[in-house]
Amino acid sequence: MKRWETTKIINLPPRSGFNPKLDERARRRLHQINEPNSHALLRDITADLNLNVSERTVGEILRCMNFYVHVVRKKAFLNYEPKQERLRWARERRNWNNCVWRKKIFVDEMKLTIGQGGRRSLVRCPPGTALEDHYLEPSFPDGKTTVMFAAGFTYGFHTQLIPIRQRAKRERVYGRDRLGMNSVQYVKRFTPHTFYSYMSF
Secondary structure, three states, rough: OHHHHHEEEEEEEOOOOOOOOHHHHHHHHHHHOOOOOOOHHHHHHHHHHOOOOOHHHHHHHHHHOEEEEEEEEEEEEOOOOHHHHHHHHHHHHHOOOOOHHOOOOOOOOOEOOOOOOOOOOEEEEOOOOOHHHHEEEEEOOOOOOOEEEEEEEEEEEEOOOEOOOOHHHHHHOOOOOOOOOOHHHHHHOOHHHHHOOOEOO
């Protein structure tokens, strides 16, 4: 009643509370440290910040700055030229309608590798940016492939997984040949007759 009589306010106005652990300058510095070290551990970022704050506080501030921890996405490493080539390919076909795309067949292959894996890598990045180059973990071929499969898909249909035989050493074409699927195997496996025999309707 006394507050109403003096201020005409029922609820208490917001109070300042404790001073923030990191001021605006320290937050900008934290952003500058995290951006090039997005794969670093939180304790390393806290140590680089060199302030009397805990890892938990730094993690909360990074989340407030829209940086969240995700499992890092892996993507085949591409130089500038292949990226531009893919962009050019997409731009040439950006006006294709659904009728054209439904007549196309896409084929891709995958390798199952033994002896890799372990702990998953983490990255700290804003939402929607996990596939940007800066936050990716590039994967490179390492020659440990044991089994290879290929498949094709089109509108409404897809093939079964098609096993690809690993070539023997005597079938090596050149010195650094890793004995993966070559053009001869590709053509033999994906002739129209063979392709449609694997289709799942």
